[in-house]
Amino acid sequence: MARLGQAAIDHLVIAAADLESGAAWLEERLGAAPVAGGKHAAMGTHNRLLKLGPSLYLELIAIDPAAAAPNRPRWFGLDDAASRARIAARPRLLHWVARVPDLDAALAACPEALGDSLEMARDNLRWRISVPADGLPPLDGLLPALIEWKVSKHPAANLPDAACSLMKLEGFHADAQRARRTLAALGLEKALAIFPCEEDAPPGLMAYLKTPAGLIEID
Numbered sequence: 001m002a003r004l005g006q007a008a009i010d011h012l013v014i015a016a017a018d019l020e021s022g023a024a025w026l027e028e029r030l031g032a033a034p035v036a037g038g039k040h041a042a043m044g045t046h047n048r049l050l051k052l053g054p055s056l057y058l059e060l061i062a063i064d065p066a067a068a069a070p071n072r073p074r075w076f077g078l079d080d081a082a083s084r085a086r087i088a089a090r091p092r093l094l095h096w097v098a099r100v101p102d103l104d105a106a107l108a109a110c111p112e113a114l115g116d117s118l119e120m121a122r123d124n125l126r127w128r129i130s131v132p133a134d135g136l137p138p139l140d141g142l143l144p145a146l147i148e149w150k151v152s153k154h155p156a157a158n159l160p161d162a163a164c165s166l167m168k169l170e171g172f173h174a175d176a177q178r179a180r181r182t183l184a185a186l187g188l189e190k191a192l193a194i195f196p197c198e199e200d201a202p203p204g205l206m207a208y209l210k211t212p213a214g215l216i217e218i219d
Contacts, residue, residue, distance in 0.1 A: 073135030
């Protein structure tokens with residue numbers, strides 16, 4: 001199976017308390033509606049997707065109330081009490097995913113532990129992704145989950161044009177230098193602009209999206 005390019009941002013992960021209200025919030029904010037994605041049986045989640053480019057998309061994800069609970073913590077911190085409290089108020093940008101051509105090589109080269117390599121599937125899609133044992137995004141979400149697609153064409157190619165694009169992705173953390181070193185080791189130093197934040201300020205991500213509603217910030 002062909003490998004999809006070099007290390008790059010693959011998708012943004014926005015979590016919602018439930019998929020319907022999250023989709024309505026996104027459509028109102030962006031002026032574009034995410035389309036149906038599918039279910040992740042291994043994680044007990046489901047999603048909707050919004051195209052941001054030829055090989056880039058936004059994933060709106062939520063716990064699937066109809067699915068059985070997985071035998072491990074769900075990805076992207078969805079089982080974390082603090083994360084669930086945050087998304088109870090509104091959808092939040094919890095994490096980002098970077099595409100790599102060789103997941104094993106990327107994990108070996110990374111100076112930080114990004115998690116285990118898990119085989120995943122949804123419909124006709126197959127991929128491997130790094131997921132920490134506790135499910136929490138590494139370094140408060142500034143370090144990406146790494147994905148290796150087992151497809152010849154990126155999933156974003158099949159999504160309808162939403163007239164949306166990612167202009168910039170920023171991260172804020174008290175230990176910004178640690179994040180920069182790790183991204184450089186992965187060849188992702190240009191993917192995320194990282195800034196130090198005050199020690200009493202919360203770390204986090206900010207995405208700037210060009211949309212039908214204008215330039216919109218999502219955090």
